[in-house]
Amino acid sequence: MTAIDVTPVGAAAPEHIPYEPPKAVRRGGTALLLVLLAVFPLVFTNPAVTSIGVFTMIFLVAACGWNIFSGYSGYISIGHAAFYGIGQYTVALLVLHLKVPAGWDTFALLPLAGLVAAVLAVPIGFLLLRVRKHTFIILTVAIMFILQLLAFNLTSWTNGSSGLELPFPTWTGSFFNEPFYYVGLAAAIVACAVSWWVRRSKYGLGLLSIRDDEDRARGLGIHTTRTKLIAYVMSAFFVGIAGGLYAPFVGSVYPQFGFDPNFDLAVAVLVFVGGIGTLSGPVVGTLLLIPLQQYFYLQFGNDNLFLIAYGVLFILILRLLPGGISPSITQLYRRVLVARQLRTTAPPGPPGASGAPGAPGITPATVTGAEGKEDTP
Amino acid sequence: MSILQVTGIKKSYGGIRALTGCTMTFEEGAINGLIGPNGSGKTTLFNVISGYEVADEGQVTLRGQDITNAKPDQVFQAGIGRTFQITRIFARLTVLENLHVASQRRGFMGQLRSWKSAAERQHAMEVLDFVGLTPLADEPAGGLSYGQQKLLEFAFIMIAKPAIILLDEPAGGVNPTLLRGLADRIRALNKEGVTFVIVEHDMEFVMGLCDRVMVMHQGCALTAGAPQEVRSNPAVLEAYLGTDMTGTEGAS
Numbered sequence: 283m284t285a286i287d288v289t290p291v292g293a294a295a296p297e298h299i300p301y302e303p304p305k306a307v308r309r310g311g312t313a314l315l316l317v318l319l320a321v322f323p324l325v326f327t328n329p330a331v332t333s334i335g336v337f338t339m340i341f342l343v344a345a346c347g348w349n350i351f352s353g354y355s356g357y358i359s360i361g362h363a364a365f366y367g368i369g370q371y372t373v374a375l376l377v378l379h380l381k382v383p384a385g386w387d388t389f390a391l392l393p394l395a396g397l398v399a400a401v402l403a404v405p406i407g408f409l410l411l412r413v414r415k416h417t418f419i420i421l422t423v424a425i426m427f428i429l430q431l432l433a434f435n436l437t438s439w440t441n442g443s444s445g446l447e448l449p450f451p452t453w454t455g456s457f458f459n460e461p462f463y464y465v466g467l468a469a470a471i472v473a474c475a476v477s478w479w480v481r482r483s484k485y486g487l488g489l490l491s492i493r494d495d496e497d498r499a500r501g502l503g504i505h506t507t508r509t510k511l512i513a514y515v516m517s518a519f520f521v522g523i524a525g526g527l528y529a530p531f532v533g534s535v536y537p538q539f540g541f542d543p544n545f546d547l548a549v550a551v552l553v554f555v556g557g558i559g560t561l562s563g564p565v566v567g568t569l570l571l572i573p574l575q576q577y578f579y580l581q582f583g584n585d586n587l588f589l590i591a592y593g594v595l596f597i598l599i600l601r602l603l604p605g606g607i608s609p610s611i612t613q614l615y616r617r618v619l620v621a622r623q624l625r626t627t628a629p630p631g632p633p634g635a636s637g638a639p640g641a642p643g644i645t646p647a648t649v650t651g652a653e654g655k656e657d658t659p
Numbered sequence: 660m661s662i663l664q665v666t667g668i669k670k671s672y673g674g675i676r677a678l679t680g681c682t683m684t685f686e687e688g689a690i691n692g693l694i695g696p697n698g699s700g701k702t703t704l705f706n707v708i709s710g711y712e713v714a715d716e717g718q719v720t721l722r723g724q725d726i727t728n729a730k731p732d733q734v735f736q737a738g739i740g741r742t743f744q745i746t747r748i749f750a751r752l753t754v755l756e757n758l759h760v761a762s763q764r765r766g767f768m769g770q771l772r773s774w775k776s777a778a779e780r781q782h783a784m785e786v787l788d789f790v791g792l793t794p795l796a797d798e799p800a801g802g803l804s805y806g807q808q809k810l811l812e813f814a815f816i817m818i819a820k821p822a823i824i825l826l827d828e829p830a831g832g833v834n835p836t837l838l839r840g841l842a843d844r845i846r847a848l849n850k851e852g853v854t855f856v857i858v859e860h861d862m863e864f865v866m867g868l869c870d871r872v873m874v875m876h877q878g879c880a881l882t883a884g885a886p887q888e889v890r891s892n893p894a895v896l897e898a899y900l901g902t903d904m905t906g907t908e909g910a911s
Contacts, residue, residue, distance in 0.1 A: 301797070484759070485770040487752075491760040494749035501709060502761050502815065503735040 299619045302612050315565075319467055323460050332459035334576040336531055339466025340524050341572045344545075345552045345564035346473035347520025350480055351513040352550070353559040356493030357411070360546045361422030364406065364429045365399040365518040367540030369525025371433065372398040374446040374535040384530065385451035389465050392526045399522025400515045407514035411507060414496070423543070430541035445536035448529060462531050469527065473520045474565065480513070481561055489513055493559065521549075548575075555599050557606030566608045571595075662687035662854050663708070663739070663823055668717035670703055670878075677703040679878035680717070685823070690845065690855040692869035692886070694862070696899050700878040701858045702744055705825050709741045710734040721823075738822035742815070742829065744858075746808040750801030754792055754811060757800050758783040761815035783818065789844065790814045805832045813841065823854045830861040842868050866890060874898065 302308065323332045344366065352359050372395040373388065382388055410421050433440045440446065453461065480486035488509045491499040500506050529535050556567025574595070578588035603610040663685040670678040678700045685691050693701050706712035708719055710731040719727045726737055749757050759774040762783065773779075787793045790810040795803065800811060809832060816824050826845075830838050838861075845855055845868060859865045865872060866886040873883040876898040882889060889895055 301799075482773045482775050483770065484772055484774050487756060487760050487774055488770075490752055490756070491749045494751050495747050497711065497731070498743075498747040498749070499760065500731040501711070501735055501741060502819065503732050504760070505732050 299616060299623060301616055303615055316471075323463050329459055330580065332463060334573050334580075336459050336462045336466055337576055338568060338572040339463055339470055340528050340531070341549065341552060342470040342565065342568045343466060343473050343527070344521045344524035344549050345556075345568045346470060346477050347517045347524070348549045349517075349553050349558065349560075349564045350473075350477050350520070351510075351517035353553060353563070354480060354486060354489040354493060355510050355513055356559070357414070357510065357514075358419050358550065359422040359514075359517075360419055360543075360550060361424070361426035362517065362521045362549060363540075363542050363545040364422075364426040365403060365521040366525035366528070366542070366545050367426075367429055367433065367537070368399045368402055369395040369522035369527075370529040370535045370540040371440060371446075372522070373526040373529045374448055375439065377448055377530070378446060384449040385453065386461065388448075388451075388530045389461070389527075392465070392469065392523050395526025396519040396523040399525070400519040403515045403518030404511070407511045407518075411510045411514065423546070426541055426543065426546065430537050433537035433541060440535075440537065443537065445534050448533050448535070450533050451530075462527065466527055469520070469523050473523075474561070476516065476520075477564075478561055480516075485509065485512070490559075551596060555596065555606060557608035557610075560606070560608050563606050563608045567606070570607070660687050661685065662722055663856070664718075664720045665704065665708065666718045666720075668704065668707055668719070669715045670700075670707060670712060671715055676878055678707065678714070678717075681875070681879045683873055683880050683883070685854065685856055686871060687854055688849070688852060689870045690849050690857065690868055692865040692872040693856055693858045693875065694860070694865055694872060694889075695875035695881070699875040699898075701875055702827055703878075704875070705741060705827055705856075705858060708734070709739060709825060735819070735821065739825065740816045740819050740821035740823070741825035742809075742812045742827055744827040744831065746805065746812050748800045748803075748808050748811050748815075750799065752800055753797050754787065754800050754803070755780070755783055755796045757811055758786060758814055758818050762818045786814050786818045789817070791840075806834060806837060809833050810837070810841075813844070817844070817848070820848075820853070822852075823856065824848070826855065826857045826859075828859055829857065830859055830864045838864060862890075 303311075322335055326332060326335075344362070348359065348362050351357065352362075373391050376382060376391050376394065377384070377388060382391065406425055410418060410425065413421060434442055436442075451458070451461075480489065488499065488504040488506075491502070491504060492506050492509060496506055525540065529540075552567040552571055553564045554567070555571060556565065557563030575588075575592055578591055582588040582591070599607065605613070661684040665681055665683050668678050668681040669676075681700065681704055683704075693704070695701050703712060707714045707717075710726075710729050710733065713728050717727070718725060721737055721739065724737070726734055726739075729737065749760060752760065756774070759779065762779075784793060784796065787796055790813060792803075792807060792810060792814065795807070800808070803811060809829065813826075813829065816826075829841060829845075833841065842864065845857075849855060857865065857869065869886055871883065872886050872889040874881040874889060874892075874895050881894055881898055882892055884892070
């Protein structure tokens, strides 16, 4: 047996130019980020600031969870508030019916909030994942509104539009936010870790292949329905946890804020801006936009002008960095490497020819950048 | 001994009757060629066998087991892999990741495992080395040329190693040097026991490579036999070139 004697287009490339920063940089960056997030409430003790931190952590859990399904499979869900609401009502109902004391005990209910959301995601996902693309998106929204209507009308459970009031912990005002922040951070780390595992597992590769060509993936033996459903359930679990953390933090649950279409849009925008389908995208998007949005709200919230400013910012980011912030950064990094290689490998020639595109060894693919390539830590 | 049999397969798209009761037997361990003029139903037959299309009537059996209208993943797991006329690869994954998709592990633990282990990479690199795509291993597959994508699709099948490989126009858009290599690889895999069914319009490629050639015309089997027999069969010439042209020199 002899190998096919052919020189592919890229065969002359002197070396592969990586699509992502070196492992040491990625690991160092992750460690630095973790340290910064861990010390944040110790440095910024102002409750107004730590409150922004709590909201950021809640959205970080939700965005990482949402990305596990929508980012990796390419099925965009604009109805994950269904699970956010389920998480909120699960914690609220358990606290009220089981008389769980407010405070640390409430946090023990978080895995349960995720679990209830995940269990309910099985039949919902089974139903929704029979369709694709635009139909899928519309159905996700429909399911979310159906659950909202149920929350309005099942008054014996949910108290309808009057909502449910949760007892506040007896922590002092200056310490109120910190437990929520650290529990949120822990949940976000778990969500990111699961997202990281999915990205590098055989299972996750099946999910990514569905994003690129679902029918082809089936032809290579991937059980696409099961693969998508597992991701859907995993993402529902984390969004349920985010809801479970939100309810005791704000102290109340209402149908319109539990099953909130704004939440759906917010999570999708965070991930799109950060870089959908990448590991770091949801983290970058959330850490950048949620504090900004909260800051705008606190500063200019009276007349809702902040929403216009926020909208303009989204448009600018998506216009200038269509792949999202995270892929754009890695793309920029790669361009620097490509430019460096062009300089070192350019043949001696007439003045001005050095570094010209098309120098030997550089294929078109090496120059066009990292669009679509996923980052891994 | 037959490994794959299709019996009385019918498939219509509205008023177009793509398959009109197609019956064929594919021998185990052979390189089977499937030829016929455009619109004769070759690709539709592939689609029905591989589960991408549901047959209106008829039966597909693999080693006696009925796999009619099984889903594509079930057909693949039963032992039939295929390539497409227009290549279908995972454009946003790297070349290497594409191969890892094809070498999916079944079972819960297999799914949990990372594909980034050294052993997995080495196995995939061996296959890539063979098709000459090693330098592009970590490039996004969407950036490959059409010919390279054909090779990558072939590499999918090599790494998955099903019992039967259906190749839909493997020579289309591939340069002659590459084609010779491809033919060598097909022969090598065939020696290892893999059965091939190849749809192809390049007659030189088909006649030089296949042990047996089947001809389709208007949605059903016209004839089958050794390449030389088929080449000189008047019915085949008529199907390809029409009645007016039969007997002309160009028909050979």
